[in-house]
Amino acid sequence: MKLRFPIIGLILISILTCAQDKNPTNTKNTHEVVVSDLNIPWGFTFLPDGSMLITEKAGQLIQFKDGKKTEISGLPKIYVRGQGGLMDVTLHPDYKNNSLVYFSYASSDGEGDGGNTTIASAKFKNQTLTDWKVLYKAEPNSRRGQHFGSRLQFDKDGYLYFSIGDRGNRDENPQDITKDCGKIYRINADGSIPNSNPFYEDSNAKKAIYSFGHRNPQGMTIHPKTGKIWTHEHGPKGGDEINIIKAGKNYGWPVISYGVNYSGTKFTDITEKEGMEQPLHYWDPSIAPSGMAFINSDKYGDWKENLLVGSLKFQYLDMCTLKDGKVIKEERLLDGIGRVRSIEQGPDGYIYVGVENLGIVKLLRK
Secondary structure (H helix, E strand, O other): OOOHHHHHHHHHHHHHHHOOOOOOEOOOEEEEEEEEOOOOEEEEEEOOOOOEEEEEOOOEEEEEEOOEEEEOEOOOOOOOEOOEOEEEEEEOOOHHHHOEEEEEEEEOOOOOOOEEEEEEEEEEEOOEEEEEEEEEEOOOOEOOOOOOOOOEEEOOOOOEEEEEOOOOOOOOOOOOOOOOOOEEEEEOOOOOOOOOOOOOOOOOOOOOEEEEOOOOEEEEEEOOOOOOEEEEEOOOEOOEEEEEOOOOOEOOOOOOOOOEOOOOOOOOOOOOOOOEOOOOEEEOOOOOEEEEEEOOOOOOHHHOOOEEEEEOOOOEEEEEEEEOOEEEEEEEEOOOOOOEEEEEEOOOOOEEEEEOOOEEEEEEEO
């Protein structure tokens, strides 16, 4: 009986140790705070004049210019609940000529109580948004507070990709192409749907769907060389994934997964199945990823072409070294800085990182 508590203690230590992230810390980096005093900078983008547009999840759009923050007018009513609010922001590829800015946000418009993820565009001029146009609205609304997605990314052909999470309805939405949520979508810049989309000819499908079987993708970027769309998504307990998105493919959630329920129980016994895509990489334990960008400049030496992913859970910037289509090494940058929410490479070639309750910082290599 005397051994009982030491044994229990060893078991608890083992469990806690297994839950810790094992990625080594790279100390050859530091940061400079560029925009201070932000709460949850969910997304940000750079304007041609070098200023930034920054979304605060609570429903504010901020322009940071010449060292000053100005709140922008013209937003619609934002549905703020749980993980939902004002989310991503990006510019039209021809922004210099058309002044169009694109947003993802949660809206209560439409069918049902609650809200759901919405994609819209507006013209930005004189610190005001005008000509607001809803391009896509996920239906129906839900009062659940989780898994809204939602990142935005234009590809090299001018198509707009966006992600919408499964909204907590894992057993219905992700595997059903007649339903929204748990999907990656592709539309034209004006909101119309390309007739080359994989389910365009399916009379019952949501025609904007590009891929399905996703949980909650909060990272999306374009590979600077291949032009392919890369995403990452939250797993449950374990099983966060990096995926390269292919037209019409099924990414498996929740039929296959490398994760388990938060309680530790299983919801599936398989990690692979014919007709379902395997992730390029997965994390166990989960790092709770948010934000995603490739290093595509010469500012960081041999870090060029590495992939950066923010960790909300462990509060660092995960640098993934890639080789032959695999992640061969991971390192912690900005270790302990705070919950990393968003990542962008600026026009100056430096990486900028949105950190909750801090602001936006510039990554510097020592």
